Amino acid sequence: MNIGLTGGIACGKSTVAAMLVRRGAVLVDADQIAREVVEPGSPVLARVADRFGQAVLLPDGQLHRKKLGEIVFNDPAAREDLQNLLHPAIRATMRERMERYEAEDPQRLVVVDVPLLFESKLEWMFSEIMLVYVPREIQLERLMARDGLTGEQAENRLKAQMPIEEKKALADIVIDNQGTREDTERQIESFWRERGLP
Template identity: 75%
Template sequence: MNIGLTGGIACGKSTVSSMLVRRGALLVDADQIAREVVEPGTPVLASVIERFGVDLLLPDGSLHRKKLGERIFGDKEARTALEQLLHPSIRATMKARMEAYAADYPDKLVVVDVPLLYESKLEWMFEQVMVVYVPRDIQILRLMERDKLMREQAEKRLASQMPIEDKRALADYVIDNSGSLEETERQIDTFWTERGLL
């Protein structure tokens, strides 16, 4: 069985994915794959540099991710261009890892952590989608605290994603992460036992 795991920024997706992994799930991390596809020497990195400029290369040949982020933030056209360069490789790698895990470990739950799952319309890849949820006001406070942002900056980041309430409405399974870690663990236990996972 596989599930797509998503949520909003600062909702605690990493916390939930690590709880699932501790119980024996296998993790495919889209963010990690996104870093791998632009490692030095990869064709995707070459395409990104060609499109966005050689000044995005660090002395060691790696991508200056922060600078790239600043360059595309707030520029819809640039963000779309970057996604067109990255997404085919990211999706192909995700799919290959999911298939390899399913073949090698047929009894295990495969969790695929995809931050922009709904925005990228990737629901079709998964048997079910789990959304890690916190109300928007908590999301903003956690984001401000985590990234040391002013409220206005946090609001701007949230505005670039689908609203968390919309994701919650689309989910097959919702984990409410607005309470204590113990409460989140209890919800993961319920999910685990309901599905008869070992």
């Protein structure tokens, strides 16, 4: 069994992922895979450098994330080109890990943490989608506190994602993370029991 785990920025997805892993789930982290596919010497990194120029590489061959970010942040066409270079490799690696874990232990829950799951239209990859939810105003507060952002900066980050209420309507399982840690644990526990997980 597998689930896609998603949420909005600053909703507490990592906290929920850790709770699932503590109960015995295995985690596939899309952000981690996104870093792996552009490691020095990788074919994906070579294609990124071909498209965006050698300036996106640091002297040691690592991706210069800040420089690449400056290029794609204000240019939708460039951002789309980057996604077209990265996403097939990220999806293929995610799929390969999911299949490997499922083959190793079919009873074990495979949790795939994908921040922009709905935005990337990846619902088809998973048995169910679990959304970690907090209302937008709490998202804003947490994001400002966590990243030291102004209200305007935090708003801009939220605007770059699908609104949390839209995601909530699309999810199969909603974990409401606006209460205490214990409240969240209880929801995870009841999800675990309902699915009959070992």
